[in-house]
Amino acid sequence: MAPSRLLSSEPHWEPLFIYGTAWKRERTKELVKQALQKGFRKVDTAAQPRHYQEALVGEGLREVYAGGVVKREHVYLQTKYTTPAGQDQNNMPYDPSATLETQVHTSVASSLKNLRLKNDSEEGSYIDCLLLHSPLPTIEQTLQAWKILESYVPDKIRSLGISNVTLPILQAIHENSAVKPSVVQNRFYPQTRYDVPLRAFCAQHGIMYESFWTLTGNPRLLKSEPVAMLAKSAEVSSSVALYALVMDQGIVVLNGTTSAEHMVADLTGIREVREWAASRGKEWLQITEAFRNSIEETHP
Template sequence: MEYVELNTGINIPIVGSGTNTFGKVNHDYMGEINGDTTELLEAISLGYRHFDTAIAYRNEAVVGRAIKESGLDRSEFFITSKIPGTEAYYQGEQDVQNGVEASLKALDTDYIDLYLIHHPWNDLEGILQVWKVLEDYVDKGVLKAIGVSNFEEKELTYLTDHARIQPAVNQIESHPGNWNADIIEKSFKLNVIPEAWGPLTRVSDEAKAVLDEIGASYNKTWAQVILRYQVEQGIIVIPKSHNKERQAQNKDLFDFELTKAERERIAVL
């Protein structure tokens, strides 16, 4: 596994696993939590050590339980969670504290490796106030790094201009059809590592055909070509699969390299 060094000096595995439908009935995002840790344990057995969860996914406790069930030490893992950008979590200091404490309790841990503001809202000063509470948790060593998600340039630059502790990561949607190249470039310029969510969703059949053609000479699938394209740029990826074979494919990205011409073809998909 390769790592990216965050601006805190901490290393994050460049490939993690998404979790937003894990531990849920019918693998439905809105489905009831059934606590099933099968996919998480399969991912761990394949060597995944980086998991992406959120308060909004309601499954932090499932992730925490899988880590315990793995028998591995907590320190082996890199766990990301997120506080929602919704009123219940941003109206006062106590709301933010309640969010962080709820995540710690659900994950059954005394620290979280990376904690993100899940979505921005229309109040830059309000976002900064929430950020300050998260900074206090960094000071205490409870949150090892803090970052944001779905932040556009306006919100990101306001935060980097005013924050005492700089955001480490901006987790944004990125896949063929919507690479979001501008905000990725802007994030890198601000020393905020971009992280791609939904890298394998909403990919058209036409794009898959081109990616499969590129992948054929390396014995790789369209999905692996997307993920390779992203990690070659230093973007963190968090693909999610409920299938062990595809989970294995999604981290098998480090024995081939795309050519410049291939990268140019992929960039316009």
């Protein structure tokens, strides 16, 4: 049986949430500040004005840095290059008629500017991870975009990743790249059978698997027996119980709550589950094994 990911997590992974900034619109700055103030230390955004306000993410972060809440080096910050197909055709960070190389360079430049450390200077600006928001129409184009992004590593971009990806494409990138993928960000839900083979590949190659739609995409799991058992025994909410069991699979969870109360409750709840599990090892292992089996036996 695999060791408990939730119990054995290293300080680098603490807490096991990334704050998701999609669909926050004009509240983006306020919510990013709240998230960092409440204890989040990882932030996800994208150069995609259709769903993200990356400039407001940067404003919120700079105010948090200036206020002494946290230093930049203690924040994990990731953004994305989004292809024209995923953009609002009237509002995108590059000219869609430009070459792929120009699109990627312009998108990265906009992100480095939006997420800069200081209001009056881009000096020292960097991104911890930049993801392809999705594979491009062909594997050749996907590898071309990846190669362009590699030119920024490790100075302006520390690592690379990809979202909304299948295992064959991930394998192709891994086999044909100089800078190997560090992150995969996918929906964790039954339609993909919870990416069991893909997550095994990630574990084998040291790739961080991030989940989104963890709650909204899993109404069945939220009401499942392992979640109910953990929620009752550890005295936490069903959502926290589901988060904890997903994290125990080696998954880093995107959390996009807009409630300061829920930010605190989710972070506190995970710590409470960890403390409970440490003292109730046998019961914890029974619950996690039942949860793992329910995922691996899933059919869409």
